[in-house]
Amino acid sequence: MKKFLIVGLGNIGDNYTDTRHNIGFKILDEVAEENSASFETEKLGDVASFKLKGKTFILLKPSTYMNLSGKSVKYWMDKENISIENILVVTDDVHIDFGTIRLKAKGSAGGHNGLKDIQEKLNTQEYARFRFGVGANYPRGRQADFVLGEWSKDxxxxxxxxxxxxxxxxxxxxIAGLANTMNEFNGK
Structure with a gap:
């Protein structure tokens, strides 16, 4: 049975729950709910798993805070014996318009500290990422306040x-693979 590690990036704690930076956690909560899975607090993160069409999905919300996410990713990758091509990291991206989705097979961290740490701990940029656009509607020099700010009503x-x-x-x-998923969903 093939296993996939889906990592949602975010920060732990109630004060971060509804912030733009926590979109990775929010998306994994949606996946868990839709697949009747529930998160348990485990070593270095909250983890849920479910099976679908012969595949096992392990959802990970690291408890290491965003900028140290790599430690948690590496631990769970090794613990569950999941290869790099079966990892997908879900994160926010200020360089993409709000709500726009971009999947990539690999790439740079693009200034994202969570991705930088994962890249450093895994010693590669060769892992898939799912970037969820949060937009860049903030004054110059206020990026941190923006991503750590709560979603607007709209x-x-x-x-x-x-x-x-x-x-x-x-x-x-x-189920369909990265290439097919990119073709179907990128930019939507």
Whole structure:
């Protein structure tokens, strides 16, 4: 049975729950809910798993805080014996318009500290990422305040539609593969 590690990046704690930076956690919560899985607090993160069409999906919300996510990813990758091509990291991206989705097979961290740490701990850029656009509607020099800020009312209402699409992307990654998933969902 093929296993997939789906990592949602975010920060632990109630004060981060509804922030843009925590979209990775929010998307994994949606996936878990749609697949009747529940998170348990385990070593270095909250973990849930489910089976779908002969595949096992392990959902990981690292408890190491965003900038140290690599430690958790490496631990669970090794513990579950999951190869790099079966890992998908879900993260926010200020370089993409709000709600726009971009999947990539590999790439640079693009200034994202969580991705930088994963890249450093795995010693490669060769892992798939699912970037969810949060936009760049902030004054110069205020990026941190923006991504750590809560969603606006308009964004919150649009998330109701975007979260189920995001969940479909994650299951498609495991069932249809990255290339097919990119063709179907990129830019939507």
């Amino acid at each position: 964004e919150t209402s649009e998330l109701i539609e975007r979260l189920p699409v995001s969940s479909k992307i994650i299951t498609s990654f495991g």
